Amino acid sequence: MSDQTNRQAYWKANLKLVAFCLSIWFVVSYLFGIILVDQLNTIRLGGYKLGFWFAQQGSMYIFVVLIFFYANRIGKIDKQFNVHED
Amino acid sequence: MDLKTMTFLVVGATFALYIGIAIWARASTTKEFYVAGTGVHPIANGMATAADWMSAASFISMAGLIAFLGYDASVYLMGWTGGYVLLALLLAPYLRKFGKFTVSEFIGERYYSKAARMVAVLCLIVASITYVIGQMKGVGVAFGRFLEVPLHTGVAVGMAIVFIYAVMGGMKGITYTQIAQYCVLIFAYTVPAIFITLNLTGVPIPQIGLGSTMADGSGVALLDKLDMVVTDLGFAAFTAQKWSTLNMVLLTLSLMIGTAGLPHVIMRFFTVPKVADARTSAGWALIFIAILYTTAPAVGAMARLNLMHTIQTGEVGSVDGNMVYADRPDWFKNWEITGLLKFEDKNGDGRVQYYNDKNKDFAAKAASFGWKGNEMVKVDRDIMVLANPEIANLPNWVIALVAAGGLAAALSTAAGLLLAIATAVSHDVIKGMISPDISEKKELLASRLSMAGAILVAGYLGMNPPGFAAQVVALAFGLAASSIFPALMMGIFNKNMDNIGAIAGMLTGLFSTLIYIFWFKGWFFIPGTAMAANTPDNWFMGISPEAFGAVGAMLNFLVAYLVSKVTPPPPEHIQHLVENIRVPIGAGKAADH
Numbered sequence: 001m002s003d004q005t006n007r008q009a010y011w012k013a014n015l016k017l018v019a020f021c022l023s024i025w026f027v028v029s030y031l032f033g034i035i036l037v038d039q040l041n042t043i044r045l046g047g048y049k050l051g052f053w054f055a056q057q058g059s060m061y062i063f064v065v066l067i068f069f070y071a072n073r074i075g076k077i078d079k080q081f082n083v084h085e086d
Numbered sequence: 087m088d089l090k091t092m093t094f095l096v097v098g099a100t101f102a103l104y105i106g107i108a109i110w111a112r113a114s115t116t117k118e119f120y121v122a123g124t125g126v127h128p129i130a131n132g133m134a135t136a137a138d139w140m141s142a143a144s145f146i147s148m149a150g151l152i153a154f155l156g157y158d159a160s161v162y163l164m165g166w167t168g169g170y171v172l173l174a175l176l177l178a179p180y181l182r183k184f185g186k187f188t189v190s191e192f193i194g195e196r197y198y199s200k201a202a203r204m205v206a207v208l209c210l211i212v213a214s215i216t217y218v219i220g221q222m223k224g225v226g227v228a229f230g231r232f233l234e235v236p237l238h239t240g241v242a243v244g245m246a247i248v249f250i251y252a253v254m255g256g257m258k259g260i261t262y263t264q265i266a267q268y269c270v271l272i273f274a275y276t277v278p279a280i281f282i283t284l285n286l287t288g289v290p291i292p293q294i295g296l297g298s299t300m301a302d303g304s305g306v307a308l309l310d311k312l313d314m315v316v317t318d319l320g321f322a323a324f325t326a327q328k329w330s331t332l333n334m335v336l337l338t339l340s341l342m343i344g345t346a347g348l349p350h351v352i353m354r355f356f357t358v359p360k361v362a363d364a365r366t367s368a369g370w371a372l373i374f375i376a377i378l379y380t381t382a383p384a385v386g387a388m389a390r391l392n393l394m395h396t397i398q399t400g401e402v403g404s405v406d407g408n409m410v411y412a413d414r415p416d417w418f419k420n421w422e423i424t425g426l427l428k429f430e431d432k433n434g435d436g437r438v439q440y441y442n443d444k445n446k447d448f449a450a451k452a453a454s455f456g457w458k459g460n461e462m463v464k465v466d467r468d469i470m471v472l473a474n475p476e477i478a479n480l481p482n483w484v485i486a487l488v489a490a491g492g493l494a495a496a497l498s499t500a501a502g503l504l505l506a507i508a509t510a511v512s513h514d515v516i517k518g519m520i521s522p523d524i525s526e527k528k529e530l531l532a533s534r535l536s537m538a539g540a541i542l543v544a545g546y547l548g549m550n551p552p553g554f555a556a557q558v559v560a561l562a563f564g565l566a567a568s569s570i571f572p573a574l575m576m577g578i579f580n581k582n583m584d585n586i587g588a589i590a591g592m593l594t595g596l597f598s599t600l601i602y603i604f605w606f607k608g609w610f611f612i613p614g615t616a617m618a619a620n621t622p623d624n625w626f627m628g629i630s631p632e633a634f635g636a637v638g639a640m641l642n643f644l645v646a647y648l649v650s651k652v653t654p655p656p657p658e659h660i661q662h663l664v665e666n667i668r669v670p671i672g673a674g675k676a677a678d679h
Binding site: 007010011014018021022025029030033034035037038041045046047048049052053055056057059060061063064066067068070071074075078082083084085 | 152157160163164167168170171174175176293294296297298299307308309310325327331334335338339360361362365366368369372373376379380383665668669670671672673
């Protein structure tokens with residue numbers, strides 16, 4: 001595989017991973033926290049209503065996990081396509 | 087020891103610490119002034135970024151907004167944290183690979199155009215100055231309270247201190263100082279939160295306490311209790327949604343992409359040792375930020391509950407159910423001095439009635455109790471965090487600590503922003519465009535002078551702020567979101583984006599947002615010059631000025647895309663540059679000056 005096509009394949013793999021992470025990002029904040037908040041609020045998590053919990057707690061925990069998940073996976077993809085730093 | 091002495095002692099000690107560190111790590115060369123050196127570990131960098139990022143808006147203002155807006159304030163929580171995901175996934179690693187100092191340098195080179203760089207500098211300065219205004223208001227509130235002076239005097243004192251502090255440091259000094267400031271501010275935020283959560287629920291962790299039942303044996307969940315207490319007085323329920331869903335979505339989006347477009351935050355990722363570190367640095371920063379941000383909802387909800395209980399001491403409508411004004415606690419008197427808390431005895435009964443007199447049904451009921459309108463005529467939301475430990479009767483040292491934490495938050499952000507402004511003026515405008523062979527000494531002088539200028543403008547506007555600290559800051563994010571973020575993102579993800587498209591996009595985004603904001607907030611925020619009242623009925627499709635940045639960003643993307651279709655594509659070497667920044671391999675050290 002030429003260097004050029006290898007890099008293109010790497011970029012594609014990266015975009016796929018980014019799209020996956022951003023869809024989770026969208027679901028936990030915009031969908032669960034705002035758009036579906038009334039529906040989720042009928043479920044309770046201790047003293048929290050679930051939609052409220054996503055908006056003021058849960059989305060933030062998931063954001064943190066997402067960043068480290070991305071960093072970890074893209075690090076492996078870097079190595080797989082041999083484009084990692086020395 | 088009385089509260090005032092204690093506050094002076096604690097604030098004085100923390101200031102001595104910061105200034106000591108700033109002197110110890112004094113920047114002597116321009117390079118040190120701009121970047122902290124590439125040896126900063128990702129965790130340390132994350133901590134400094136968190137302090138840089140969490141400003142007076144986060145520390146002082148946000149929990150206050152949550153206290154009064156309830157669920158709707160979630161937009162600030164999600165918006166100011168979710169941006170880090172965008173930063174880590176879409177921008178930071180590529181900008182690090184590119185390896186220059188400033189955002190405008192990237193835009194100038196990627197779009198092979200001095201004009202593009204100039205436009206980026208303009209966007210950056212407008213956004214940063216708006217941001218500093220919010221900080222100044224926060225500093226004014228904090229100083230006003232603990233020196234017991236009016237807001238204006240508080241802002242003036244703050245201006246002087248920020249000036250001394252920021253001009254001395256530079257990035258190297260600032261990075262180490264900011265780590266110290268992070269420790270002070272997070273300690274100051276969580277300690278009272280833990281005390282108050284323990285008092286109310288018996289649980290020592292605020293994030294869990296907020297979802298627990300009251301410790302009074304009633305078995306009622308705290309949030310349900312709060313909903314009851316506020317609706318009993320005619321206010322909207324704490325956990326209920328008041329804003330339109332569209333406005334909430336756009337405001338959240340605006341804050342998220344604004345976060346990812348703010349120059350003083352992005353600058354931090356230019357200087358980490360490796361591309362991989364740029365990715366994880368954003369994660370570390372977000373962990374340190376989330377500690378405060380997940381505590382804030384507990385602080386806000388519990389502050390509201392305690393405030394309501396302090397004033398409404400008994401049954402709503404009973405003769406002796408309200409606090410007697412003459413017996414008001416000390417914190418009440420102290421905040422009255424600042425002018426941020428005002429009481430008016432409308433029915434002349436010597437007691438304080440605090441309720442929602444705009445709610446017609448409840449106002450009628452209140453009239454039957456002999457109440458003649460809400461008597462808490464002013465409760466500035468920005469005082470809630472600082473007043474919170476006093477309302478909850480916590481020991482003096484905790485109250486003093488909170489004042490120190492609020493100042494640390496405001497100062498660390500103001501310093502970082504001023505540095506970004508100074509860099510833009512001295513490095514991008516003067517060295518990059520006007521006189522490329524300026525001496526190091528003169529460049530440093532220019533950057534210090536521009537800091538001073540920025541402080542004066544921001545201080546003046548901080549005395550006449552266009553909103554609560556967090557709202558002013560939200561405007562700054564709208565501006566960064568609409569102008570800088572799209573240009574950066576297209577620069578990386580769209581190889582065919584050309585110079586004319588990018589410039590047209592940035593200008594469209596910046597000016598559409600700026601005009602929309604000025605339309606409702608007054609031209610250049612000067613009071614009385616607004617074109618229309620700032621109410622939801624007048625807003626375009628119900629979109630508030632704070633939320634318009636997301637629309638501006640969409641316009642930016644759209645205009646840039648359309649223009650790039652009809653103008654020549656970027657030259658070959660630029661397309662190679664883009665291909666090159668997309669892969670981590672071959673990243674050198676962060677570029678030398």
